Amino acid sequence: MAKQVWKGSAIFGPMSPALVSCAGDKEKNVLTIAWTGIINSHPPMTYISVRPERHSYHIIDETHEFVINFPTSAQCNMTDFCGVRSGSKLDKAEKCGFHYAPSSVVSAPQIEECPLSLECRVTERKDLGSHSMFIAEIVAVQIDERYIDSREKLHLQQAGLLSYVHGEYFALGRKCGEFGSSVMKKSTAAKRSAAKTKK
Numbered sequence: 467m468a469k470q471v472w473k474g475s476a477i478f479g480p481m482s483p484a485l486v487s488c489a490g491d492k493e494k495n496v497l498t499i500a501w502t503g504i505i506n507s508h509p510p511m512t513y514i515s516v517r518p519e520r521h522s523y524h525i526i527d528e529t530h531e532f533v534i535n536f537p538t539s540a541q542c543n544m545t546d547f548c549g550v551r552s553g554s555k556l557d558k559a560e561k562c563g564f565h566y567a568p569s570s571v572v573s574a575p576q577i578e579e580c581p582l583s584l585e586c587r588v589t590e591r592k593d594l595g596s597h598s599m600f601i602a603e604i605v606a607v608q609i610d611e612r613y614i615d616s617r618e619k620l621h622l623q624q625a626g627l628l629s630y631v632h633g634e635y636f637a638l639g640r641k642c643g644e645f646g647s648s649v650m651k652k653s654t655a656a657k658r659s660a661a662k663t664k665k
């Protein structure tokens with residue numbers, strides 16, 4: 467493989483674009499965020515990196531709360547729209563047909579139409595340059611119950627979550643493995659696949 471060396475830049479692998487909702491005293495807003503991820507499991511922690519010029523920035527900075535909502539591939543256009551228009555000028559949720567619903571722990575609302583929402587409370591802000599990183603604890607998770615089976619197992623892959631790679635949106639593709647499959651005994655893999663076929 468012949469590789470070119472480029473100067474350091476913000477190129478990255480597939481990401482989950484998120485609709486981040488927040489609420490101030492007088493308004494609710496939503497913006498699209500690609501710079502996000504999990505940074506700790508106990509306690510569960512995440513981050514979002516936001517440019518200070520975003521309308522949402524001051525709401526999040528003042529309230530210390532936000533909700534990360536994951537859109538489906540069917541919500542691709544709305545996700546893009548919330549990332550190219552500012553809430554300072556219009557109600558983006560209304561324009562996209564999204565509804566704000568109360569969260570269970572934080573005051574920031576969740577977006578009802580998204581199958582997975584993470585309620586977050588900011589613990590720290592790091593000003594990094596172009597963006598400020600809000601580090602936050604995930605204090606509650608809301609999941610569309612259609613993806614939870616009778617044994618409380620979550621089948622998030624069925625939700626059709628949207629993916630984002632280098633400026634382009636994609637629907638998730640074919641499954642090609644699972645955690646630990648590289649070292650899984652053939653008999654275990656066969657049992658699992660038989661159990662899935664039965665369903």
Ligand SMILES: Cc1cc2nc3c(=O)[nH]c(=O)nc-3n(C[C@H](O)[C@H](O)[C@H](O)COP(=O)(O)O)c2cc1C
Pocket residue numbers: 483495496497498499500501502515516517519520521522523545546548549550551552553554597630
């Ligand atoms: C796919 C996508 C990802 C984005 N990711 C980020 C991000 O991680 N951080 C950020 O500050 N802006 C990001 N943006 C831009 C903001 O969403 C955009 O400036 C938005 O209009 C800000 O909304 P607001 O002014 O209502 O807060 C992204 C836009 C798109 C389309």
